[in-house]
Amino acid sequence: MSAQDSRLDSVLARGYQHGFVTDIESDTVPPGLDEETIRFISAKKKEPQFLLDWRLRALERWFTMKEPHWGKLQYKPIDYQGISYYSAPKAKADGPKSLSEVDPKLLATYEKLGVPLHERARLAGVAVDAVFDSVSVATTFKDRLAAAGVVFCPFSEAVQTHPELVEQYLGTVVPYGDNFFAALNSAAFTDGSFVYIPPGVRCPMELSTYFRINAAKTGQFERTLIIADKGSHVSYLEGCTAPMRDENQLHAAVVELVALDDAEIKYSTVQNWYPGDENGKGGIYNFVTKRGECRGRNSKISWTQVETGSAITWKYPSCVLRGENSVGEFYSVAVTNNFQQADTGTKMIHLGANTRSTIISKGISAGHAHNTYRGLVSVMPSATGARNFTQCDSLLIGGHCGAHTVPYIETKNPQAIVEHEASTSRIGEDQLFYCLQRGLSEEDAVNMIVSGFCRTVLKELPMEFAVEAQNLLAVSLEGAVG
């Protein structure tokens, strides 16, 4: 009997457990994923038929797929039928009642990151409704965007207000059958963000998930769709440098970006989910599919990410360079400490003529962690004049960690120019001693050496984000030396 059959069997065997026939008003479904669950989620969200059909096709495909294991990652098997796929407008009552109930370690981290006091409670998930005066902030924010014609709202809201845009673009960059985790997300996604920038509009402010307070809890299967129409420009910030309290161990998000003619999307991420404790216990498993398509000519998509969180990271923000003269960029810092594992990188698919891409990847490993860069640069026959430059640097701190670089290069056009540079270095005793001899503490010395190493990536981040990211690197590497 194949694994797939046994999975189907186990689903069938549990057929009676749901029992939500009369319970459509309930907030949580019992664990397990099948057609009923999907119908339930879709009905709960009052989704149009096309979306339900799409989810069901994704589910059907997912049942035929196997979890990928080509990444250099080791983890215990995930029980997909043991997860509850819908627990909406989450009962805040489940959270801690006050800051005194929150893990002191988490609070200590907020302290070090300089998170304002009134923010800490919200991030820690404290069950207080209006911890800070966010409404006015959000309102001004919404007014300014509306004036520019920018749509920025929770995904579920966009399904109601702009179904035609959702139907036109959803799954056009990451099809539901793209990979195991994308299929799972397509079937079961609960919410996420939706952005549409009209032609010729330069978005008047950085769009940040941080401000999207009305959808603070998007859950573990987040779906983001960003469309930059002709000649528009948007900078999107995902995440927050403060660690979010989160009980879901498995996260499988999908992000799709579409840039039309002359449009530009800059997508910055600071990801800082719970990485597990110093012994490798707990921590989030993060399996993300992020892809942008430069669909129009002269369009540009730029990914910048600083990853310090999660126990397991499987993530390859990619660019499909379809439009002539389009540009794809990937700037990444991935930090792993203790027993964290990261297998991350990018794909640059050159389809259009004179397309250009740049990849700068900085991997930092400390403790017993393993950090893998996995990247693909693919130049198709149509991509005459394509160029790529790749630079992958790894920094090791201590003697028990590892760095691995797995670059794939495929060129089917003889005129393409593809350059690859790679380096691995260890924080030298000599560098460290030099700083100590000048009076710096060991911690400050390591932080300084690490931020120097990451400089070319950090300068791509929006200013205030860059400062936070630097603090975050410091916190993530605490105790890495000595």
Next chain:
Amino acid sequence: MTSLLSIQNLHARIGDREVLRGIDLEVPAGEVHAIMGPNGSGKSSLSNVLGGKPGYEVTSGSVSYRGRDLLALAPEERAREGLFLGFQYPVEIPGVNNTYLLRAALNASRRHRSQSEVDAYDFLELVRGKAKLMKMDESFLSRGVNEGFSGGEKKRNEILQMLVLEPQLAVLDETDSGLDIDALKVVADGINSLRSPERAIVLVTHYQRLLDHVAPDRVHVLARGRIVKSGGPELARELEQRGYDWLLEAEAA
């Protein structure tokens, strides 16, 4: 009069190799001492042990600095107590701004002495002045620490750091090596500008030529991990003429 630095019967090794075999040295405040000797005599080892570089094991003897047990202090504490080590081969730290490191270093020492920190603006003012003294282009200040510097530029940068940190005891390890004659003059001027009755400077060098510009009060010859001869400035000139062999032979006899 008590010495600023007092070394007694210092023995140290790296792994199984004994590199210091009973050093005795007294350096009073206000003096410049030169430590000379052939390659492999233990000159750099002595500097490194004083700075607290990992890898060296002190097996016996003692070092007192400003009346305290120097060997009991961590490297960064020694630095904050005013001990500066000028490196023979200064390392590159890519991406770390030269000025940034130096300001962090100065403020670490100032915090240690319960002084207020110097802000970025005032610091820039200060460091620009010192850079001018070292005839260094201002562009060096915003470059990565020693990143892509030539050998001579690295050495000037060491002295620049010393001038900013104003240490009480500077141990300069072969600061003159790799310098052309103009640079040597600039570096020597930098060192001389720091001479004062409260400070002491230890010049570790292979050649006489730096001592033509920075006049030492005392000269010590190191051989096989021990000081085999001490004298006044005339000893350096004698070494220049006669080389080290006669001393080594006398020692072996």
